[in-house]
Amino acid sequence: MLARSACAVVTASVLAACGSPSPDMRALMQQQYASAESQMQSMRALQDKQHLMQELMKNPDLPEWHEQRQKIVMAQGDRVFDKSFNRIFDSMTVALATLECQVQNMERASGYITATLPALPPQQRDQLRAESLRTYAEAKGYSPRLLDPPRRKVEVAGRQPMPAVDVDDLFDLEGTLGMMERNIGGVTLSLVRQGEKQTKVKLRFDKVYYPSQVQEFYRMVWAAVDKQIFLDQALD
Numbered sequence: 001m002l003a004r005s006a007c008a009v010v011t012a013s014v015l016a017a018c019g020s021p022s023p024d025m026r027a028l029m030q031q032q033y034a035s036a037e038s039q040m041q042s043m044r045a046l047q048d049k050q051h052l053m054q055e056l057m058k059n060p061d062l063p064e065w066h067e068q069r070q071k072i073v074m075a076q077g078d079r080v081f082d083k084s085f086n087r088i089f090d091s092m093t094v095a096l097a098t099l100e101c102q103v104q105n106m107e108r109a110s111g112y113i114t115a116t117l118p119a120l121p122p123q124q125r126d127q128l129r130a131e132s133l134r135t136y137a138e139a140k141g142y143s144p145r146l147l148d149p150p151r152r153k154v155e156v157a158g159r160q161p162m163p164a165v166d167v168d169d170l171f172d173l174e175g176t177l178g179m180m181e182r183n184i185g186g187v188t189l190s191l192v193r194q195g196e197k198q199t200k201v202k203l204r205f206d207k208v209y210y211p212s213q214v215q216e217f218y219r220m221v222w223a224a225v226d227k228q229i230f231l232d233q234a235l236d
Contacts, residue, residue, distance in 0.1 A: 048142055048143070048146050049146065052136075052137055052140065052142055052146070055140055056133075056136065060136070060209050061209045062135075062136060062139050062209070064139075065209050065210065065211055068211035069209075069211050069214055072211060072214055072215055072218065073204070076203075076215070076218040076222070077202060077203055077204060077218075078200065078201070078202050078203075079200070079201050079203075079222065080194065080198060080199070080200045080201075081198070081199050081200075081201065081229065082197055082198055083197065083198075083199055083229065084196065084197055084199065085111065085191060085193045085199045086108075087199075087229075087232060087235075088191060088199040088201065088229070089108055089111065089113075089191055089199075090232070091225060091228040091229045091232050092113060092189055092191070092201070092225060092228075093106065093113065094228050094232075095221070095224040095225045095227070095228040096113070096115050096118075096187070096189075096221075096224075098224055098228070099118035099119065099220060099221065099224050100118065100119040101115035101116050101117065101118055101119075101187055102115055102116045103115045104116065104186070111190060111191030111192060111193070112188075112189070112190055112191075113187075113188070113189040113190075113191075114186055114187065114188050114189075115186065115187045115189075116185070116186055116187070117185045117186060117187060117205070117208065117217065118187070118217055118220050118221060120216065120220075124216070128210060128212060128213045128216065130147070131210070131212065132209070132210035132212075132213065133147055134147050135210075184206075184207045185205070185206060185207045185208050186205070186206045186207065187203070187204075187205060187206070187217075187221070188202075188203075188204045188205075188206055189201060189202070189203055189204075190202040190204075201225075203218065203221060203222070205217050205218075
């Protein structure tokens with residue numbers, strides 16, 4: 001409010017000093033005022049995004065997300081296959097490869113596999129990131145408009161639009177979230193022999209917090225596993 005009042009006072013003072021300004025001068029002053037107002041809004045957005053990024057990096061989880069993930073894991077995290085341990089183990093490793101997961105640790109004796117997260121289609125990946133950031137920001141008390149695409153131009157009647165400096169673009173929250181997923185997120189598979197022809201598989205996703213993303217990862221991995229097991233039937 002103070003910055004807005006100051007801009008208004010400066011504009012009024014200049015107009016008064018000029019007496020009766022020409023239409024071009026008045027339009028120029030309006031354009032400058034609109035530009036200054038846009039700069040102030042961008043600075044406020046910059047500060048809010050900076051604080052939001054700090055909160056996101058310190059604790060990217062929400063209590064309600066944790067509860068939702070627990071329900072998803074209970075419903076979809078464990079499956080039992082009527083196949084031998086070795087057959088399921090081999091099918092799992094091939095299924096992960098088809099999803100572009102990079103296996104980081106694989107121990108057949110213990111039935112333990114860790115890998116990077118599956119590669120989502122770019123449009124779906126970006127949509128889930130945007131949804132999770134908006135939900136997180138609102139839960140932390142920020143304006144829902146904070147993550148709206150920035151306005152690139154200031155429209156002034158009768159004149160060409162002038163570019164607005166988008167200083168809030170300095171903080172790429174979606175890029176930061178993507179970096180965290182790549183660097184610390186992962187898949188963990190634990191296979192347990194339950195008989196000669198029966199194997200239990202526990203599937204977990206580490207450092208993935210948004211429930212909708214967890215659910216999509218479960219759908220992708222189990223679908224790839226089922227497909228690979230079907231293809232491998234000829235080898236039995």
